[in-house]
Structure formats: structure tokens, C-alpha cells
Amino acid sequence: MKDVTGLLAVMLAFLVGRAGGIEPNSGYCIGNQCVAVFQEPSDYEAAQNQCEGRGSHLMTVRTSVSHDILSILLGNLTGRFWIGLRRTTGCPDAAADLKGFQWVTKDSESDFFNWAPSFDSSCSSHRCVSVSQESDYRWTQEPCDEHVAGFLCEYTFNEPCTILAVGEGESVTYTTPMGFGVGDMLSLPPGSSAVRMPSEIKYVCFAQQWLQAPWSCEIQEGGCEYKCAMDPKQVPSCYCPAGQAINRANKVTCEVDTEDPCLKLRCAHACYHKGDSYACMCDHGFKLAQDGRSCVDFNDCTDERQCPGDNFMCVNTIGGFQCVCKDGYKMTGQLCVDVDECASAPCEHMCTNTPGSYQCSCYDGYQEDPKSPSKCKLYCGKEECVAECDPNDKFQCYCPDGYIAEERDTDTVCIDIDECSFFYCDQNCKNTFGSYVCSCSPGYTLVGHYRCVKNDDDTDADGGSEGSGAPTIPNIHSTSPVPYPDPTRQPSGVTVGGLVGIIVCTVFFIVLMVFLAHHFLTGRGKLESASALKAQDDEAHGLRHVTSDT
Structure with a gap:
């Protein structure tokens, strides 16, 4: 069978463009061009985006033939429809054929012009163009944000x-990959399908030829009425499903078969004629299991030819x-x-x-937070x-972790701490900028980044404990900042504002204590003065304390 890899690429391109979008109401093809009409209220920008998402652009009306296509497509429709003519900058040029406007293809070439008599040449005139059956398809200026x-x-x-070619008593219906059916036309784009009646033979257009179904199972089930599968x-x-058989004439439709030999095989998917007998086969994307009738999923992605393109x-x-x-990529039209x-x-x-990604970086004086x-x-x-x-408050300053202001x-x-x-490490300590590193002497193991635990099986040559004799080279087990006690979690330093607050509170406390002491001493002095005064008054009145001799 003819290689249809190129056909698959063509069909996928159209299907990706149509995925999730609205369907055209009608269309017409001639030569190497098709035009589709969409009855979807939109402003100019949204309309152009819709076309681009389908691998096309808003229609250009450069020839009288294109003008005739307008009358074919819009002859029975009311309302205004956008075409791909727009003035992006500047003022209109009344002397030019396109009046300073430009086609969406970024050029001004045209053999046909059909401006409305009411053309506005002022600089504030509308910049986009629409046509309608009511205005005899004249090019009419419209506000670009208008929903036509x-x-x-x-x-x-x-x-x-x-x-x-159609024989006597036959007819053919066509459908384009853009989603609209076509009637009396002489040209169809690649990927279009055709159905010949009454035989129901199906075809697909590829490289200027009509391929008869079944074609590749990856494209519309190969044109099959039920399902398509690849034989060995x-x-x-x-x-076809059990109890039905393929029509031998068109090879795609199913017919009732009461004597279907595939019934007794109990195939999971399908069976095919193999010499003088029948055997099971699987749908595309599956492979036959060892039991000869079950089907298991086949990993299509092992084929490097799948999903071509950057x-x-x-x-x-x-x-x-x-x-x-x-x-890190997104689908735009047919590209990532x-x-x-x-x-x-x-x-x-x-x-x-x-x-596919991005990279963060920091200003001078900063580093990435791990x-x-x-x-x-x-x-x-x-x-x-x-x-x-803080540029608005010079007393509000900050230092990196491990520094004090x-x-x-x-x-x-900021000065390194x-x-x-502070003797955070059990044995050896090395200060670093903004942190510190603990290490242990040979015969010990660093645990928890700061504690040193003696190895049970490590003794010196004389049987004594390691570390009890001459000094040894430290055994460093950690090169990362020590979490306990974590110097990086200490305050970065007392700010000037905080220091002023501490001084004010201290002065207030001292004044309060002095006031209380003074108040206490003053009260005691008053009591002693009152007692002395009373004694003087008694003496002044000749009063004496008399005691009895008995």
C-alpha cells in the first residue's frame, strides 16, 4: 500500500487547528484556495485569531473571482462579516488603490477594489473592513472592536x-478537512474525503490522487464504518462486530452475517481471513497477546517518527x-x-x-535562597x-544571617559573628562568613552537625582510647552550616531604633526606682519628726512619767 506518512501529517495539521474550535457554516474551494464562513459574532482581533488557530487567515479579496466567492458564501446570510483588510497606522490615503489599508498578509497587492461610496478619509476613521450581502459586498469601514x-x-x-468521475446512477459527496462539505467544485484540498454512492466506496485525497479505503488506521479509522486494524x-x-461481515465490494461497510466464522474464535477485537481459515487481530495501537485472541496496549511512542517537529x-x-x-512550550497554530x-x-x-524554562538571579549583595x-x-x-x-528610615537596617549590625x-x-x-561545637570549630562548621578528632563521628560521638571499634595501637595522647588532625564530617544552635537563626543585629528603645526603657526603670525610694524615705522621716515633736510638747507642759515604789 502507498506510504501515507505525508497524508497523516496533513490530516494532523488540520485536526490540530480545528481542535476545540467552532465549525464553519459553509465553504468553497477553487484552485489552491478554500474559503470558509463562520457565523460567530466577533471583533476583528478575535476573528483573526480564530483563523490563525486553524492554519489560515482572514479572507483577502484581491480578484473578481474572490469577490464571486463572497456572493456564493454570503448570498443567503444577513449581517456583516470581517475580511482581512485593515489600516494599522497613519491616516487613509484617498489617492491609493487600497486607501492606505493593508491585507493581513502584510502586503497591498490587489487586482480588485470595491470600496463603499461612503469611504471616510479622515484620520479618525474606522480602521477595519467588513462586507455584507445588504451592501452588495462593498468594502465598508468598521470599528475594529465592533462585534459583527x-x-x-x-x-x-x-x-x-x-x-x-461519476458513472450513470452514481453520485459523490465530498468533505474537506476544514470541516465543511462541498458540492459543485473542481478542486479539493489534501485530506478531503469522498463517498461514492450507492456503493459507499470511500476515498481520501493525497498528493493529487484519491486513495481508496481502507487507508491508514490513524486517519479517521481508515474510512471504516466500524473499526480499522493492522494485519500482521x-x-x-x-x-465489523461479531455477527457482521465486511462488504466485499467497498471493504469498509458492515453487513449481517449469520454464519460468521469469527464468532467461535472469541477475538478481543477483530479477526481476518488467513489463507483457508481465520485468525484474530487487534485495533491500531494494540498488539496480539500470546493466547492469540487477547489484545494488549502497544507503546506507539517507541516509534521516533511519531510527533515530528521541534x-x-x-x-x-x-x-x-x-x-x-x-x-515550557505551548501550542500556537501548528507549532510549539x-x-x-x-x-x-x-x-x-x-x-x-x-x-522551555527560565532562570532567576539576584541583585548585587544578595544570593539565591537554597x-x-x-x-x-x-x-x-x-x-x-x-x-x-530602608531608604525612608535610616534607622531600619538589615544584615545577612550570621552577622550583627x-x-x-x-x-x-554588618559584622560577621x-x-x-560561643562553643557550639563539641570539639573543633571553624568560623565562616555568616556561619560556622563543626568537626571531630579522629576516632569520633559528627552527629547532628555539632556533637562528636566516639567510635566503638576505634582504639589506638596501645589499646588506649583515641584522643588521650598526642594531638591529632581534626576529622571534619560536615562542610555545611551547623543547625544547632543555629547561628543563622539568631537576630541579624539590634537596630538603632531598637537600641534607642532599650535605653529609654532602662532610664524609665531607673527613674521609677529612684522615685519609689525617695517616696519611702520621705515618709519615714515624717513619722520620726512627729514622734519627736510630741515628746517636746509633753516636757513643755511639765508632764512626767511617775512610777510607783511599791
Whole structure:
């Protein structure tokens, strides 16, 4: 059978463009061009996007033939429809044939002009163009954000097929891959299908030829009425459900067969005529199991020819596969294009878009936060550096982890904390900028980043415990910042504002204590003065204390 890899690519291109979109109401093909009409209220930009998503563009009316196509497609429709003519910048040029307008193909070439008599040449005139049956398809200026009745999309292609010859009593119906059926036309695009009646023989257009069904099972089930499968020789063939048989004339439709020899085989999918007998076969995307009748999924993605094109990848599905874009890419028309992740501002500081991904970076004086790569934290990398201060509040300053703030004459600087002076490590300690590293002597193992545990089986040559004799070279087991006690979790330093608050509170406390002491002493002095005064008054009145002799 003729290789249909190219046909598959053509069909996939049209199907991807149509996926999830609206269907055309009608269309017409001539030469290497098809035009489809969509009755979908849209503004100009949305209409152009719809066409581009289908691998086409808004219709250009450059010739009288194109004008005739308008009358064929819109003759029975009311309302205005967008065509691909627009003025992007500047003012209209009344002397030019296209009046300063341009086709969506970015050119001004045209052998046909059909401007409405009411053309507005002012600079504030509308920039987009529509046509309608009511205005005899004259080119009429419209506001680009206006929602008109619909739009027309223009498709171009190569290697078209001419119509099939029809015998007496026969007829042929055609359907294009764009989604609309066609009638009296002389040209059809690749991927179009045809059905000859009354025989129901099916064909598909490829490379200016009509291939009779069944064709590749990957394309519309090979044209089969029920299902398509590949026989052991990789030739596509149609099959029918149990109790039915393939029509021997057209090879695609199913007929009732009460003596179906496949019934007793109990095939999971289908059976085919194999010499003088019958055997089971499986649907496309499956392979026959060892029992000769069951079918198991076949990984189509092992074939490197699947999903051709840059930035596509193959995803295996049950009985088939899907072509999707790689991570960091999105489908635009028929291509996978890079997504600019930086547009969503994923980085705290700077973002650089890369093919399929992005990269975050930090301003000077910062480094990537290892716990969150999209964020940045202060970084010094030396013994001292200038603190990061709030430009609106010079007393609000910040230091990197492992540093403490110190106020100088005009600046606040961050000074590295020597964590080793706090004896956080069991044995050996090495201070680093912003942190510290613990290590152990030979014969010990570092546990929990700061504790040293003696090895049970490690003794010296004399049978004594290691470390009891001469000094040894430290055995460093950790090169990362020590989590206990974690110096990076200490406050980065007392700010100037905080220091002022502490001083104010201390002064207030001292004043309060002085006031209370003074109040206490003053009260006691008053009591002693009152007692002395009373004694003086008694003496002044001659009063004496008399005691009895008895």
C-alpha cells in the first residue's frame, strides 16, 4: 500500500487547528484556495485569531473571482462579516488603490477594489473592513472592536485533487478537512474525503490522487464504518462486530452475517481471513497477546517518527498516542512555541527567559535562597559589609544571617559573628562568613552537625582510647552550616531604633526606682519628726512619767 506518512501529517495539521474550535457554516474551494464562513459574532482581533488557530487567515479579496466567492458564501446570510483588510497606522490615503489599508498578509497587492461610496478619509476613521450581502459586498469601514455577525477564513494548499468521475446512477459527496462539505467544485484540498454512492466506496485525497479505503488506521479509522486494524503484514483493513461481515465490494461497510466464522474464535477485537481459515487481530495501537485472541496496549511512542517537529513530545495513551508540547512550550497554530515564563514574574529579583524554562538571579549583595530558588536573601561573603537600610528610615537596617549590625559614624555595617566563641561545637570549630562548621578528632563521628560521638571499634595501637595522647588532625564530617544552635537563626543585629528603645526603657526603670525610694524615705522621716515633736510638747507642759515604789 502507498506510504501515507505525508497524508497523516496533513490530516494532523488540520485536526490540530480545528481542535476545540467552532465549525464553519459553509465553504468553497477553487484552485489552491478554500474559503470558509463562520457565523460567530466577533471583533476583528478575535476573528483573526480564530483563523490563525486553524492554519489560515482572514479572507483577502484581491480578484473578481474572490469577490464571486463572497456572493456564493454570503448570498443567503444577513449581517456583516470581517475580511482581512485593515489600516494599522497613519491616516487613509484617498489617492491609493487600497486607501492606505493593508491585507493581513502584510502586503497591498490587489487586482480588485470595491470600496463603499461612503469611504471616510479622515484620520479618525474606522480602521477595519467588513462586507455584507445588504451592501452588495462593498468594502465598508468598521470599528475594529465592533462585534459583527461573523468572519471568513482563507486556506491555501498544494497538490489538490480534482473531482472523481461519476458513472450513470452514481453520485459523490465530498468533505474537506476544514470541516465543511462541498458540492459543485473542481478542486479539493489534501485530506478531503469522498463517498461514492450507492456503493459507499470511500476515498481520501493525497498528493493529487484519491486513495481508496481502507487507508491508514490513524486517519479517521481508515474510512471504516466500524473499526480499522493492522494485519500482521501491517496492511490496514476494516472489521465489523461479531455477527457482521465486511462488504466485499467497498471493504469498509458492515453487513449481517449469520454464519460468521469469527464468532467461535472469541477475538478481543477483530479477526481476518488467513489463507483457508481465520485468525484474530487487534485495533491500531494494540498488539496480539500470546493466547492469540487477547489484545494488549502497544507503546506507539517507541516509534521516533511519531510527533515530528521541534519541541513536540509523544504521550502514549490506551490504543494510541497524543502529540503535545514539551514543558515550557505551548501550542500556537501548528507549532510549539516557547512560553515566556518571566511575563508572570516568578522571580523575586531578576528573571531570564530560556528555551522551555527560565532562570532567576539576584541583585548585587544578595544570593539565591537554597530553600526557595525563586527568592533572594542578603549575602555578604566577607568579614564586614554595609547594611541594607530602608531608604525612608535610616534607622531600619538589615544584615545577612550570621552577622550583627554596628552603627558607625555615617553608616551601619554588618559584622560577621564568630560563632566559635560561643562553643557550639563539641570539639573543633571553624568560623565562616555568616556561619560556622563543626568537626571531630579522629576516632569520633559528627552527629547532628555539632556533637562528636566516639567510635566503638576505634582504639589506638596501645589499646588506649583515641584522643588521650598526642594531638591529632581534626576529622571534619560536615562542610555545611551547623543547625544547632543555629547561628543563622539568631537576630541579624539590634537596630538603632531598637537600641534607642532599650535605653529609654532602662532610664524609665531607673527613674521609677529612684522615685519609689525617695517616696519611702520621705515618709519615714515624717513619722520620726512627729514622734519627736510630741515628746517636746509633753516636757513643755511639765508632764512626767511617775512610777510607783511599791
